[in-house]
Structures are given as structure tokens and as C-alpha cells.
Amino acid sequence: MTEVLTGADLELRPGRGERSPWLREALAAEGDPPPLAPSPGPFQVDVAIVGGGYTGLWSALELRRRAPELQVAILEQDICGGGSSGRNGGFVNAWWDELDTLVELYGEARAVEAAREASRSVHAIGAWCEAHGVDAHFRHAGMLAVSTTPLHDDRPLGSVRVAQRLGVGEELVALTPEAVALRCRSPEFRGGALMRDGATVQPALLARGLRRVALEHGVVIHEGTRVEPRVRRDGDGLRLTAISEHGQHEVRARQVVLATNAWGIGWAPLKRAALAWGSYMVRSEPLSDVQLAELGWTGGESIYTARFNVEYVHVTRDRRIAIGSGGGLPGYNGRIGSVFTDDIGSARRAARAFRTLFPQLREVRLTDAWGGPIDVSGDHLPRFGSVPGMPLHYAIGFSGNGVGPSHLAGRVLAALALGSDEPLTRLALVSRPPRRLPPEPFRYIGARILRAAIVRREGDEMAGRRPPWWLRQFTALPRRLGYHLGPSP
Numbered sequence: 001m002t003e004v005l006t007g008a009d010l011e012l013r014p015g016r017g018e019r020s021p022w023l024r025e026a027l028a029a030e031g032d033p034p035p036l037a038p039s040p041g042p043f044q045v046d047v048a049i050v051g052g053g054y055t056g057l058w059s060a061l062e063l064r065r066r067a068p069e070l071q072v073a074i075l076e077q078d079i080c081g082g083g084s085s086g087r088n089g090g091f092v093n094a095w096w097d098e099l100d101t102l103v104e105l106y107g108e109a110r111a112v113e114a115a116r117e118a119s120r121s122v123h124a125i126g127a128w129c130e131a132h133g134v135d136a137h138f139r140h141a142g143m144l145a146v147s148t149t150p151l152h153d154d155r156p157l158g159s160v161r162v163a164q165r166l167g168v169g170e171e172l173v174a175l176t177p178e179a180v181a182l183r184c185r186s187p188e189f190r191g192g193a194l195m196r197d198g199a200t201v202q203p204a205l206l207a208r209g210l211r212r213v214a215l216e217h218g219v220v221i222h223e224g225t226r227v228e229p230r231v232r233r234d235g236d237g238l239r240l241t242a243i244s245e246h247g248q249h250e251v252r253a254r255q256v257v258l259a260t261n262a263w264g265i266g267w268a269p270l271k272r273a274a275l276a277w278g279s280y281m282v283r284s285e286p287l288s289d290v291q292l293a294e295l296g297w298t299g300g301e302s303i304y305t306a307r308f309n310v311e312y313v314h315v316t317r318d319r320r321i322a323i324g325s326g327g328g329l330p331g332y333n334g335r336i337g338s339v340f341t342d343d344i345g346s347a348r349r350a351a352r353a354f355r356t357l358f359p360q361l362r363e364v365r366l367t368d369a370w371g372g373p374i375d376v377s378g379d380h381l382p383r384f385g386s387v388p389g390m391p392l393h394y395a396i397g398f399s400g401n402g403v404g405p406s407h408l409a410g411r412v413l414a415a416l417a418l419g420s421d422e423p424l425t426r427l428a429l430v431s432r433p434p435r436r437l438p439p440e441p442f443r444y445i446g447a448r449i450l451r452a453a454i455v456r457r458e459g460d461e462m463a464g465r466r467p468p469w470w471l472r473q474f475t476a477l478p479r480r481l482g483y484h485l486g487p488s489p
Contacts (some may be wrong), residue, residue: 002335002468003360004352004355004356004357004359005348005351005355006362007350008365008366009351009355009366010052010348012282012347012348012351012366012368012369013344013347013356013369014280014341014342014343014344014346014369014370014371014396015338015341015342015343015348015370015371016342017369018085019082019086019087020086020281020368020370021227021283021367021370022086022087022090022202022203022204022205022206023040023081023082023086023087023204023207023429024088025202025204025205026081026204026205026207026208027204027208028204028217029205029208030208031438032219033093033330035079035136035223035224036222036223036224037182037222037223038081038222038223038224038244038245038246039075039222039225039242039244039246039249039251040244040246040253040257041246041247042250042251043073043251043252043253044187044251044253045071045072045073045169045220045251045252045254046070046071046072046253046254047060047063047070047072047073047251047253047254047255047256047257047417048073048160048238048240048251048253048255048256048257049072049073049074049075049256049257049259050075050227050240050256050257050258050259050260050420051074051075051083051085051258051259051260051261051263051264052074052075052076052078052079052081052082052211052221052223053076053080053081053084053085053086053207053259053261053406054076054085054206054207054210054367054402054403054406054407054410055208055259055261055395055402055406055409055413056076056152056257056260056410056412057074057210057211057219057258057378057408057410058210058407058411059257059409059413059414059417060072060214060219060410061214061217061219061410062069062217062410062411062413062414062415063215063414063418064217064219064367065217066414066418067323067418068218072218072219072220073219073220073221073222073251073418074214074219074220074221074222075222075225075227075240075242076221076222076223076224076225077224077225077226077227077263078223078224079223080208080210080211080221080223081203081204081207081208081211083261083263083372084261084262084373084374084402085204085206085207085261085403085406086156086203086204086207086208087203087242087281087370087371087372088203088279088372088400088402088403089141089203089281089302089312089314089322089324089400090113090137090201090202090203090314090316090322090403091143091199091200091302091312091314091401091403091404092122092125092138092198092199092200092201092202092306092403092404093118093122093143093195093197093198093200093302093401093403093404094115094118094119094121094122094195094197094198094404095114095115095118095119095197095370096115096119096159096163096168096171096172096197096407097143097159097172097193097195098115098159098165098380098381098449099111099112099115099143099155099162099166099333100158100161100162100382101161101379101380102114102115102239102381102428103162103166103258104262104484105379105428105484106428108166108361109353110143110427110428111166111428112166112168113427113428113481114427114428115168115231116403116428117408117424117427118405118408119171119197119209120179120195121405121407121408121411122140122154122197122198122199122404123140123197124407125199125201125206125403125404125407126138126199127309127389129206129209129329131358132209132213133208134206134209134212134213135205135209136201136202136203136205136206136209137200137201137202137205137316137317138199138200138201138206139199139200139201139300140197140198140199141198141199141200141299141300141301142194142195142196142198142299142301142302143194143195143197143198143241143300143301143302143303143304143307144175144180144183144184144192144193144194144198144212144301144302144303145190145192145193145194145195145303145304145305146180146186146189146190146191146303146305146306146359147189147190147191147192147305147306147461148188148189148190148305148306148307148487149190149462149464150464151242151461151466152180152190152305152306152307152461153191155306155411156174156191156192156193156306157170158172158174158469159193160173160174160193162457163217164207166457168446171195171196171197172191172193172194172195172196173193173194173196174191174193174378175191175193175194175270176191177183177189177190177191179191180192181296182294182296182337183297183299183301183449184296184297184301184303184327184331185294185295185296185297186295186357186358187359187360188357189357191407192302192306195209197247198302199302199404200302200314201299201403202316202317205332206374217323222242222244222452224244224245224471225242225243225244225245226244227240227241227243227251227356228241228242228243229241229266229268230267230268231265231390231392233390236254236391237252237253237254237255237298237391238252238253238255238256238391238392238417239251239252239253239257239466240252240253249342253391254391255369255391255392255393255417256268256391256392256393257394257413258289258392258393258394258395258396259327259394259395259409259413261314261334261374261375261398261438262277262331262336262374263334263339263373263403264276264291264375264394264396264433265331265334265396266333266334266335266336267334267394269387269394269433270394270396270433271333271334272433272436272437272438272443273377273383273397273433273434273436273437273440274373274375274376274378274396274397274399274433274434275330275331275376275436275437275443275447276334276335276336276338276340276373276374276376277326277328277329277330277331277373277374277375277376277400277447278327278328278329278330278331278339278346278371278374279324279325279326279328279344279368279374279400280324280328280343280346280347280349280350280369280370280371280375281322281323281324281368281369281371282323282347282350282351282369283316283320283321283322283323283324283366283367283368283369284320284321284322284323284353284354284361284364284366284367285320285364285366285367286318286319286320287315287319287320287321287361287364288319289319290446290464291361291364292315292319294360295358295360295361295443297315297374300315301314301316305357307458307459308454308486308487309325309326309327309349309454309455309458310325310326310400311323311324311325311326311350311353312324312326313353313354314327315356315481320367321348321354321358321361321364322359323353323354324340324350325326325346325349325350325353326374327346327349327451327455328343328346328349328371329331329343329346329448329451330443330444330447330448331373331444332441332444333440333441333442336373337473340372340373341370341371341372342371344370346371347369347371349387351366351369352368354366360365372396372425373398374395374399374402375399376397376399376400377396377397377433378397378434378435378482378483378484378485378486379434379435379436379438379483379484380399380484380485381395381397381399381429381434382395382396382398382399382402382409382429383395383396383397383407383429383430383431383432383433383434384409384412384413384416384418384427384429384430385416385430385431385432385433388432391417392412393416393417394413394433395409395412395413396433397433397434401425403445411424412427412430414423416430423465435482435483437483450474450475450478450486452476453459453471453473453474454486454487455488456471457471457472457475458487472487472489473489475487476488476489
């Protein structure tokens with residue numbers, strides 16, 4: 001295959017201890033404030049939330065809104081926005097493109113109910129930003145799924161057919177190649193589908209805005225405070241072990257919320273609920289108005305390709321193209337290490353996607369590369385719930401699509417922590433964790449082997465070749481085992 005990367009592309013290095021460009025920009029807008037004080041020693045609260053990203057912050061805000069008398073504390077090992085919430089692709093999407101999976105798992109009525117709640121969160125995030133003066137660059141312009149090879153043409157259409165059958169066809173609409181080209185003229189794009197409830201944000205600005213508002217509403221936030229991945233009973237509540245610059249000490253809470261995204265896989269109740277997987281992004285220098293007009297991409301839609309190793313892309317407010325690739329590497333046993341931040345090969349996959357999808361931008365320079373972990377569940381959908389018999393509540397398995405659903409997760413987790421039995425707590429995805437993945441080392445070894453096979457299969461498909469029978473059957477093995485992962489035969 002001819003190398004499409006430029007010499008400057010090959011010099012890009014992700015990681016190196018740097019924050020994502022999103023977070024660097026957000027911190028600079030705040031005047032580069034110091035972290036909030038770490039946990040100083042033992043203390044007791046009504047609700048302790050582990051994790052200061054989207055899910056933890058939405059949960060805290062909802063708890064304070066519903067029960068302002070509660071003492072709510074967030075324990076964050078880095079700074080708020082330092083994890084996935086400050087480095088993701090900025091897609092705020094609903095679940096209409098997952099409707100076929102939702103129907104298969106939960107039936108038609110419960111599937112539509114869950115998708116409608118996810119859509120409400122898309123709108124609610126925009127309204128919240130406006131109400132609280134958080135300029136997170138929220139833009140509600142829809143999300144476009146596109147095929148890039150004849151062998152993938154039907155992939156965006158499965159949920160379209162289900163939506164039409166269920167009378168919600170306006171939520172997800174099939175587009176011809178000509179209709180796709182009217183929205184973005186990539187020579188690789190074919191037909192696709194448009195989900196109307198899709199939006200984009202500058203992700204770190206949203207995370208930092210949530211942090212500011214949470215503090216204003218009386219939420220205590222301890223940054224630089226790591227929590228050991230275990231809980232112990234303490235009467236009717238739980239005890240956590242927190243570690244900060246002040247040493248190791250206990251935190252007691254009547255209720256505990258785990259809002260740790262991929263880091264949650266290290267906690268015993270969630271160890272086999274998801275697999276940590278790398279996802280990398282690159283970002284271009286600002287495009288001119290002329291270049292954007294030549295692309296025809298002026299409507300602000302976010303776009304993703306109908307591949308297992310999905311490529312996702314949107315145009316930022318300052319006219320940069322930010323593009324990511326989910327084809328990174330898996331992690332082992334819940335450990336979050338440099339494979340998620342410093343993998344040059346995975347970053348180059350994202351750069352290669354930019355050069356392949358937009359060859360007309362050959363002279364446009366890529367300025368940034370970065371990565372992070374996502375928590376991939378066995379059916380590509382999250383779960384929200386409580387550990388049976390314990391005041392311990394969790395959200396896990398966002399699978400790289402957590403910006404919008406984290407708002408719903410915060411509402412659900414707050415309701416569960418308050419002991420509510422309202423309809424929200426009986427949504428389809430409020431249940432025990434999804435079907436368990438294999439134990440280690442089988443999970444890691446299997447994921448590495450399957451990743452290599454899927455990369456080979458999709459390489460054949462992108463070149464217009466039908467992969468050999470044995471490769472199609474092997475890459476479909478997860479689906480044969482009952483997981484909703486990977487391509488079909």
C-alpha cells in the first residue's frame with residue numbers, strides 16, 4: 001500500500017506526558033489554575049463519587065439538585081477533565097444508530113424508550129450549557145454514518161430499517177451517495193444515514209464547565225486523590241481508601257458512585273464487564289473558508305465510518321478537522337498504561353484516515369496527536385446499576401460514546417443513590433453489567449488476535465476485495481459467542 005502520510009505526519013508523537021490539546025486550551029482559558037486541594041485526611045460524606053469526569057460531575061450536580069442537603073464529594077486521581085472527558089472526539093450522540101441492537105436485547109418498546117432518553121440528554125446538555133454560561137462549543141447539527149466500501153453499504157442501514165418499522169423513522173434517515181456528498185465531499189464516502197440528534201462539543205471545555213458549576217453548587221472536589229479499587233462495608237455504608245500527597249486514609253460514605261470510565265475495569269465488581277481499548281486522534285491546522293467550502297462540509301455534522309475500527313471526525317469552531325480511529329490496542333486486566341497514550345502506530349492510523357478520507361487536503365498540516373482508553377462492553381452499550389446488596393452504583397461500557405449518555409448516567413446514578421424507584425431507574429440499560437467477557441489472560445490474547453484479523457479483513461474490504469471465507473468466519477467469532485462486537489460473517 002502506498003504511504004499517504006507526509007513527512008510531518010510521521011514526526012507527530014502522541015503522549016510524551018502532554019495533555020490533550022482540548023484540555024490545554026480549556027485550562028489556558030481558565031488561566032491555568034492549580035488543581036483543587038487533594039483529600040487532606042479521613043472524612044465522611046453522604047455520597048462519595050470516584051471520578052471527576054462527565055459521569056461523576058453530572059451525578060454530583062443531579063444529587064445536589066434533588067437533595068441539596070446531601071454532602072457530596074468527588075475524588076479524582078488527576079484533575080477534572082484529565083481522563084477520557086478531556087480527550088475524546090467531542091461527539092454528543094443518541095442511540096438511534098444502535099436501535100437494532102437495543103431491540104434484539106430488550107424488545108421494541110424498551111429499545112425506543114432508551115433511545116428517547118438518550119436523545120433527551122443531547123438536548124439537555126445544550127440547554128444546560130446555555131443556562132450556566134458554559135461555552136463548550138455545543139453545536140447540534142446531526143451525526144452522519146457513512147460507508148466507504150461497497151461491502152459496508154448495508155451497515156448504516158440496519159437501524160434505519162428498524163426505526164422505520166417502529167414508527168420513528170425521522171430519527172435516523174438513509175442517505176444516498178449524492179445526499180452524503182451534499183454534506184461532505186470525500187471521494188471515499190458512499191451512502192449512509194443521518195441521525196438528527198447528534199451534536200459536537202469541545203470536550204474539555206464541557207468537563208471544566210461542569211467542574212465550575214459543581215463547585216458553585218456546593219460539591220466538594222478533591223483532585224490529585226487516587227482511590228484504591230476496592231470497597232469495604234462500614235455499617236450501612238462503605239469505606240474507601242484514598243491516597244493523596246497527604247498519605248493514605250479512609251473515606252466513609254453512605255453511598256458510593258463509581259464514575260471511572262475505563263479505569264473502572266480495575267474494580268472487582270466490573271472486572272469482566274468491559275475491555276479497555278485504545279482510541280487515538282489527530283487534529284489539523286485551521287482550514288480556510290475556501291477549503292471548507294470545497295469540501296462542502298459547512299453544516300457542522302459529525303461523521304463516522306461504518307467500520308469496526310471506526311473513524312470519527314468533526315470540524316471544530318476554529319475550522320480544524322479532528323479525526324480519530326478506534327483501531328488502537330487492548331489493555332491487560334484493567335491496567336491503564338502507556339499503550340493508551342504513547343502508541344505511535346495507533347496515532348498514525350488516525351493520521352492515515354485523515355489523508356485517505358480527505359486527499360484534497362494534502363497540503364493541510366496535522367498539528368496534534370493524542371490518545372486515551374475507552375471501556376468497550378460486550379454489546380457496545382453501557383450499563384448503569386447497583387451492586388446487589390451494596391450501596392455501590394456504577395456506569396460502565398460507554399464504548400467510546402459517552403459524552404451524551406454520561407448525562408443520562410448521571411441522572412440514573414443519582415436516582416439509584418437516593419433509593420428512588422422512578423421509571424428512569426427501570427430503563428433497559430439500568431441492570432447488572434453486560435454479559436461478562438472472558439477472564440485474563442484469555443481476554444487480552446483473544447482481543448489482540450481478533451484485532452489483527454479484523455485489521456486484515458477491513459484492509460481487504462477497503463481495497464475492494466472480498467476477504468477469504470475463513471477470515472470472515474474468524475472475525476465473526478465474537479458474535480457467534482453472543483457478543484455484539486466485530487463484523488458479521
